[in-house]
Amino acid sequence: MEGTHWRFLDTGVLSAAENMAIDEMLLQLKAKKKIPNTVRLLQFDPPAVLVGFHQAVEQETRFEYCKEMGIDINRRITGGGAIYFDKSQIGWEIIFDKNFFTPSIPGTELFKKLSMPIINMLNRIGIKANFRGRNDIEVNGRKISGTGGTEWGDAFLFQGTLLVDFDVDSMLKALRVPVEKLKRHEIDSLKERVTCIKWELGYTPDTKRIKRMIRESFEEYFKIKFYDSQLSEEEESLLKDYLKKFQSEQWIYRIRLPVSEQPIIYTTRVSKFGKIKGFFTVNLRRHRIQSVIFMGDFFSFPNEVVYNLESSLKEIPLEQELINRHIMNFFTNYKKWAIPDAKIADFLKLIDSLFQKLKMVEYGIKPELTNHIFLVNGSYEEIINLRPSHILFPYCAKSTDCPYRYIDDCTMCGECSIGKAYKMAFDHNLKPITITSYECLIKTLRFLKNLNISAYIGCCCEQFYIKHQKAFESAKIPAILLDIDSTTCYDLGKANYAYKGEFENQTQLNLMLLKKVLDEL
Numbered sequence: 453m454e455g456t457h458w459r460f461l462d463t464g465v466l467s468a469a470e471n472m473a474i475d476e477m478l479l480q481l482k483a484k485k486k487i488p489n490t491v492r493l494l495q496f497d498p499p500a501v502l503v504g505f506h507q508a509v510e511q512e513t514r515f516e517y518c519k520e521m522g523i524d525i526n527r528r529i530t531g532g533g534a535i536y537f538d539k540s541q542i543g544w545e546i547i548f549d550k551n552f553f554t555p556s557i558p559g560t561e562l563f564k565k566l567s568m569p570i571i572n573m574l575n576r577i578g579i580k581a582n583f584r585g586r587n588d589i590e591v592n593g594r595k596i597s598g599t600g601g602t603e604w605g606d607a608f609l610f611q612g613t614l615l616v617d618f619d620v621d622s623m624l625k626a627l628r629v630p631v632e633k634l635k636r637h638e639i640d641s642l643k644e645r646v647t648c649i650k651w652e653l654g655y656t657p658d659t660k661r662i663k664r665m666i667r668e669s670f671e672e673y674f675k676i677k678f679y680d681s682q683l684s685e686e687e688e689s690l691l692k693d694y695l696k697k698f699q700s701e702q703w704i705y706r707i708r709l710p711v712s713e714q715p716i717i718y719t720t721r722v723s724k725f726g727k728i729k730g731f732f733t734v735n736l737r738r739h740r741i742q743s744v745i746f747m748g749d750f751f752s753f754p755n756e757v758v759y760n761l762e763s764s765l766k767e768i769p770l771e772q773e774l775i776n777r778h779i780m781n782f783f784t785n786y787k788k789w790a791i792p793d794a795k796i797a798d799f800l801k802l803i804d805s806l807f808q809k810l811k812m813v814e815y816g817i818k819p820e821l822t823n824h825i826f827l828v829n830g831s832y833e834e835i836i837n838l839r840p841s842h843i844l845f846p847y848c849a850k851s852t853d854c855p856y857r858y859i860d861d862c863t864m865c866g867e868c869s870i871g872k873a874y875k876m877a878f879d880h881n882l883k884p885i886t887i888t889s890y891e892c893l894i895k896t897l898r899f900l901k902n903l904n905i906s907a908y909i910g911c912c913c914e915q916f917y918i919k920h921q922k923a924f925e926s927a928k929i930p931a932i933l934l935d936i937d938s939t940t941c942y943d944l945g946k947a948n949y950a951y952k953g954e955f956e957n958q959t960q961l962n963l964m965l966l967k968k969v970l971d972e973l
Contacts, residue, residue: 500537754788829925937960
């Protein structure tokens with residue numbers, strides 16, 4: 453390789469369509485032997501969301517937010533997941549003959565070799581970086597550069613994003629990340645999965661300096677010499693034709709799939725070590741887990757053990773036995789990890805809950821609605837077949853001025869969702885009971901246990917279910933619990949008032965979901 457000359461191309465700040473068009477143009481020109489091996493640096497203005505080649509815009513982006521904020525949406529020619537590219541980031545890519553490197557076959561070994569110049573550059577400025585998994589550069593378990601590649605004939609394009617500074621809040625809003633029902637500390641947990649040069653150093657180095665160091669690192673590691681270049685006249689002319697394709701809706705929306713085919717399904721488990729949530733983006737058409745995020749109020753040592761587990765589950769087939777075996781092998785083979793009071797079984801229970809929710813889809817429940825159904829002591833199918841006899845409603849869904857708000861009765865006047873729900877219960881031969889406090893719930897569960905009922909249905913907010921999950925399970929009665937629609941006592945910081953039966957706001961039952969479940973009986 454000694455003495456080999458490559459082209460160094462800094463195309464500066466361009467739109468998403470222009471940058472994507474240049475990618476394909478350079479790759480195809482390289483395949484035709486019309487250009488030399490090239491390293492290109494690129495930036496974006498306006499900010500952009502770039503979905504992977506095989507992804508659907510509807511499933512990966514929040515289109516309305518992007519439109520409102522002037523964020524471009526486009527599609528890469530490389531695979532992988534959707535990324536957010538703001539003005540501060542620097543893109544880097546290598547376009548080369550496959551036979552330049554050994555091995556020339558795309559895979560983890562080649563990807564690591566192609567990432568080493570960036571890793572070395574980060575190490576030189578005082579940031580200890582490593583290659584993780586199939587295609588990430590990380591710092592202490594936090595991603596600082598994601599990578600991916602594609603080929604055309606004998607040419608290969610490998611690219612990455614280097615996070616210099618990062619507007620993580622805009623990223624969470626622009627991508628379809630499950631943030632709506634997360635608390636502030638849970639959103640902060642999502643942010644902990646990425647880092648950038650500014651966060652690591654405490655300041656932002658000059659962009660020219662970063663680019664110069666990237667250039668020097670590529671020369672040193674690949675043992676090559678660069679010459680500076682602009683796009684040639686031929687390339688500028690060709691770019692106009694390529695640009696038409698990458699500005700077109702046919703390209704950007706070349707894959708159209710409804711959100712329901714790649715839903716985000718989440719499950720929650722409370723155990724001795726704390727609360728843990730699993731957010732699973734599942735591709736129902738390809739029958740795979742697209743991505744997963746684990747978060748909660750637990751501690752892990754080292755911090756990155758959970759992040760590495762998430763990374764290892766990307767694109768895994770949606771097969772419960774396979775996933776369980778993968779998780780057990782991961783923890784068995786991981787060097788020195790600890791999550792105090794946690795067991796591998798706690799993660800396996802989240803997987804079991806995921807597959808229980810997927811079974812609900814077979815009953816015609818939309819995947820996103822399964823996030824509002826909580827199962828206690830049985831699967832959905834088992835509980836439906838047990839024919840529940842009672843249904844529990846929260847007093848907080850009654851009108852605040854209703855004389856029956858704090859007692860177990862209802863005139864079904866139609867002034868609130870409880871009245872309609874009581875009527876639905878009677879129509880399905882279920883006995884409704886109003887729960888007026890936490891103590892009332894415990895007494896009611898004991899009463900139902902003594903009656904030896906087979907199962908019941910209940911309505912409560914997700915926070916109440918999570919906090920009292922053990923109490924529901926300890927009653928040993930199978931139950932289907934349905935989330936309520938509106939702002940709850942937990943959202944308003946008034947959980948203690950609700951506990952005593954003194955919550956003064958009114959909530960709303962999810963009558964559509966309740967009807968769907970009752971119609972199965």
